[in-house]
Structures are given as C-alpha cells and as structure tokens.
Amino acid sequence: MKRIADPSVRRLSAYLRFLEDCQARQVPTVSSDELARLAGTTSAQVRKDLSFFGSFGKRGLGYEVPDLIARLRGILGLGRPWHFVIVGAGKIGSALAQYAAFRERGFHVVAVYDTDAAKIGAALDGHRVRDVAQLLEDAPLDHPDIAVITVPAASAQATADLVVRAGIRGILNFAPAPLRVPHGVTVQTVNMATELEVLSSALAHHD
Amino acid sequence: MKRIADPSVRRLSAYLRFLEDCQARQVPTVSSDELARLAGTTSAQVRKDLSFFGSFGKRGLGYEVPDLIARLRGILGLGRPWHFVIVGAGKIGSALAQYAAFRERGFHVVAVYDTDAAKIGAALDGHRVRDVAQLLEDAPLDHPDIAVITVPAASAQATADLVVRAGIRGILNFAPAPLRVPHGVTVQTVNMATELEVLSSALAHHD
Numbered sequence: 001m002k003r004i005a006d007p008s009v010r011r012l013s014a015y016l017r018f019l020e021d022c023q024a025r026q027v028p029t030v031s032s033d034e035l036a037r038l039a040g041t042t043s044a045q046v047r048k049d050l051s052f053f054g055s056f057g058k059r060g061l062g063y064e065v066p067d068l069i070a071r072l073r074g075i076l077g078l079g080r081p082w083h084f085v086i087v088g089a090g091k092i093g094s095a096l097a098q099y100a101a102f103r104e105r106g107f108h109v110v111a112v113y114d115t116d117a118a119k120i121g122a123a124l125d126g127h128r129v130r131d132v133a134q135l136l137e138d139a140p141l142d143h144p145d146i147a148v149i150t151v152p153a154a155s156a157q158a159t160a161d162l163v164v165r166a167g168i169r170g171i172l173n174f175a176p177a178p179l180r181v182p183h184g185v186t187v188q189t190v191n192m193a194t195e196l197e198v199l200s201s202a203l204a205h206h207d
Numbered sequence: 208m209k210r211i212a213d214p215s216v217r218r219l220s221a222y223l224r225f226l227e228d229c230q231a232r233q234v235p236t237v238s239s240d241e242l243a244r245l246a247g248t249t250s251a252q253v254r255k256d257l258s259f260f261g262s263f264g265k266r267g268l269g270y271e272v273p274d275l276i277a278r279l280r281g282i283l284g285l286g287r288p289w290h291f292v293i294v295g296a297g298k299i300g301s302a303l304a305q306y307a308a309f310r311e312r313g314f315h316v317v318a319v320y321d322t323d324a325a326k327i328g329a330a331l332d333g334h335r336v337r338d339v340a341q342l343l344e345d346a347p348l349d350h351p352d353i354a355v356i357t358v359p360a361a362s363a364q365a366t367a368d369l370v371v372r373a374g375i376r377g378i379l380n381f382a383p384a385p386l387r388v389p390h391g392v393t394v395q396t397v398n399m400a401t402e403l404e405v406l407s408s409a410l411a412h413h414d
Contacts, residue, residue: 007214009408013401017383038385076404077411084403091302098298101383101400107407146406169413170406176224176308178245186409188402193308194220195395196291197283199353199377200314201216202393204284206376 009076011049014039016072022065031062081106083143085168087159088150089114089122089129092174096148098125110142115155132162139166146170153177160187216283218256221246223279229272238269288313290350292375294366295357296321296329296336299381303355305332317349322362339369346373353377360384367394 018038022030032043032050039046050063073079084102086093089112096102097112112124113132122129130138147163149156149171156175163171164185173179173189181187225245229237239250239257246253257270280286291309293300296319303309304319319331320339329336337345354370356363356378363382370378371392380386380396388394 006405009405010401012408013398013404014385018385040385075408077407077409078404079411082403082407082410091305092299095298095302096399099399102403105400105404107400107403145410146403170410172402172406178221178225178247184413186406186413188405190397190399190402191220192303192306192397193312193314194217195379195397196289196309196314196353197220197285197312198213198216198395199379199393200284200289201219201282202284203289203352203377204286206391206393 008049008052011039011041011045012072012075015046015049016069016076016078019065019069019072023069027065029062029064030068035063078106081108082145083108083110084146084148084170084172085109085111085113085135085142085144085163086148086150087113087132087135087163088152088174089116089119089124090150093148093150094124096150097127107146110144111138115151132159135162135166139168144168146172148172148174149179150174215256215259218246218248218252219279219282222253222256223276223283223285226272226276226279230276234272236269236271237275242270285313288315289352290315290317291353291355291379292316292318292320292342292349292351292370293355293357294320294339294342294370295359295381296323296326296331297357300355300357301331303357304334314353317351318345322358339366342369342373346375351375353379355379355381356386357381 015035018035032046035046036043084107086097086109097109109127112127112129113135114120114129115132119129120131147168149159151159153175156173156177157179160171160179160181164181169185171179171185171187173187176191179187222242225242239253242253243250291314293304293316304316316334319334319336320342321327321336322339326336327338354375356366358366360382363380363384364386367378367386367388371388376392378386378392378394380394383398383400386394
C-alpha cells in the first residue's frame with residue numbers, strides 16, 4: 001500500500017479514537033455524519049477518507065464500529081506492538097516516557113537515553129536512563145522501531161545519524177531542527193512553538 | 208486577512224526558523240531553492256506560499272532575509288507578545304512551562320493552574336501553581352490570549368468551557384479529547400499518540 005498523506009492519517013487516527021469511545025459505550029454503528037461532527041470535518045471528507053481503503057460503509061446503515069476499528073487499526077499499523085526509545089531524558093523526554101496513552105495504543109518505551117552523566121543511571125518510570133553511546137549495542141537486543149528525539153537542536157542531527165545507524169527507521173523529532181535522513185527513514189517533527197504560531201496567526205487575523 | 212490554512216502556517220513557521228538562522232549567520236539573501244531544501248518542500252511550494260502574501264522575492268536575487276523575516280513575523284502574528292496560561296500542572300504542563308523556545312518567540316507564560324490541592328501553591332519555573340477556580344478572577348488582570356490545556360481527557364471540555372468564559376480565544380489542547388468551543392475561539396489539538404501513528408502507518412506500509 002502507498003504511504004498515506006499525513007493529514008489523512010491524522011483524521012483516521014481521530015476517527016479511531018471516536019470509534020473506540022463508541023465501542024466502550026456499546027454503540028454498534030456510526031454514520032459518516034457522526035464521525036464528521038466528532039472529528040471536526042465534513043461527512044464528505046469522512047466518506048472520502050474511508051472509501052480510499054475500500055468501500056466498507058453501507059448506505060443508510062452507517063459503519064459497523066468493530067469492523068471499522070479493525071480496519072483503521074490495520075491501516076494505522078496498529079495490528080502489532082511498536083517499540084520506541086527516547087533519546088534525551090530532559091523535561092519533555094521524561095513526560096513522554098510516562099505518557100500512558102502511548103502504551104494503550106501499543107507503543108512501548110524500551111529504553112531512555114541521554115548523554116548527561118548526571119542523568120545516566122537515574123530511574124525514569126521503570127527505565128534506568130542509559131548512555132546514548134550504548135544505543136548501537138542495545139538496538140539488536142531491544143529491536144526499537146521508532147526513536148523519539150528530545151535533545152537540544154544542536155545535537156539533533158548527530159542523534160538522528162546514530163539512530164539511523166542503529167537501524168531505526170522511524171523518528172519522532174521534538175528538536176527544533178530539520179533532520180537529514182536517508183531514504184527509507186521517516187521523520188515526523190513536532191515543534192511546540194509552531195503549534196502556538198498556528199494560534200497566534202489565527203488570533204492576529206481574527207481581529 | 209483571511210485565516211491561513213494550517214499546513215501553510217506550519218511551512219511559514221519553518222521558513223521563519225531557517226531565515227532566523229540565516230540572519231544569525233549574516234546571510235543577506237536566500238533563494239526559494241534553499242528555503243525549500245531546508246523546509247523539506249519544493250521551491251514551487253515556497254514561491255506559492257510566499258506569493259500568497261504579495262510578491263516579495265526578486266527573480267534571480269532571492270529573498271532579502273531581514274525583509275522576509277519581518278513579513279513572516281507579521282503574518283504569523285509575532286509582531287506582539289502573546290500571553291498564555293497552562294491549565295494542568297502535570298508532566299507535560301510542567302515541561303511546557305519551562306520550554307525556553309516559547310519565550311524566544313514571544314510567547315510568555317503568565318500563570319499555571321491545576322485542580323489538585325497537592326500541586327496548588329507549588330513553584331514551577333518561577334510560577335506558583337494556582338487553583339483553576341481563580342482563572343475567572345485572574346484573567347482580567349493577566350490578559351491571557353491563549354490557554355494550553357494539559358488536563359486529562361475527562362476534564363478537558365470543562366476546562367475549555369472555563370477558559371472560554373475567561374475570555375481566552377486561543378486553545379492549544381494536549382488532552383486526547385475533542386473540544387467544543389463557540390465561534391471565534393480557535394482550538395489547536397496536539398495528540399502525541401497521533402504523531403506516533405503517523406510513523407507506525409508509514410513504517411507498516413513501507414515493509
């Protein structure tokens with residue numbers, strides 16, 4: 001299957017969350033209208049997003065919740081657990097290491113790394129912080145799929161290079177720096193300041 | 208000016224970051240090719256994004272760095288400081304309260320709130336955590352523009368309602384819950400699990 005565009009994946013992820021709520025409330029079917037309202041989009045967009053993966057809604061009956069959950073989990077790659085490492089045991093790294101919602105969705109922290117001798121060896125939510133120099137040795141044992149990079153911008157590229165050498169092919173980058181990676185490695189960047197700028201831009205032009 | 212679509216704002220924010228690097232290195236002009244390479248997009252996209260706000264590049268000469276920085280800052284609403292409150296003094300809230308990159312871009316934390324008596328009164332990076340019940344009284348004094356909501360999903364909507372009653376018109380939502388807000392209030396949601404799902408989706412379909 002072709003890689004799905006980010007905005008679609010984000011909507012599919014939102015649909016999945018609402019469908020799981022429906023399942024918890026034992027709601028058997030949902031309409032594209034309901035999904036659209038919950039996800040803040042249009043029912044046409046919902047139908048388009050879902051039809052892209054084969055037409056699995058029945059006109060007038062809506063989507064069967066358990067069926068759609070199973071298909072979305074498959075599309076999002078959630079049919080298996082994913083192992084990730086966190087590189088950078090600062091404030092954001094520590095917060096992410098303890099983020100329960102990751103585990104609930106099948107993302108498991110296998111190790112936390114840092115370069116700071118003062119942090120190495122410290123306990124962090126059941127993980128002892130390791131020296132980043134160990135990553136190449138550890139990776140064949142821990143099999144991490146994803147690295148969450150929460151180091152300062154200045155060391156982000158060197159960290160990404162190391163992570164790639166360790167055979168990791170997915171990077172979630174919290175450092176405010178662009179990362180160069182070889183073909184076949186996927187980088188997703190989260191910039192907290194950008195999130196605030198989306199708001200400041202909207203607020204400035206609302207006035 | 209019309210509200211700019213999120214993906215454009217994100218790219219403009221990235222261009223601004225690279226232009227600021229250029230300025231720090233005293234580079235006087237940049238081409239759309241260079242901006243595209245740094246931001247991971249195409250030069251056609253760069254020209255399109257920038258031409259939307261008036262044609263301010265000179266063919267063959269590229270963009271003048273200080274001029275483009277000033278224009279982008281204007282577009283992103285960064286010509287003035289923004290005040291924000293953090294509601295939820297948990298791990299992510301605390302990490303964000305201490306995030307230096309916010310201050311550097313003109314986003315200032317004016318107060319941190321929580322509902323937990325054990326946290327209220329504690330010091331957090333120069334802020335004493337306040338009882339969220341105080342928000343309505345505090346807002347006319349602190350003039351917050353934006354609320355960063357880092358409470359559990361179950362209390363996110365009640366928090367958003369309170370924030371809106373306090374006259375705040377921008378919300379950055381870290382709770383994994385959709386928020387209903389009145390017209391004129393802008394919500395930006397960051398879901399950490401979604402970020403990982405963008406990666407798991409890409410990795411699953413690369414194989």
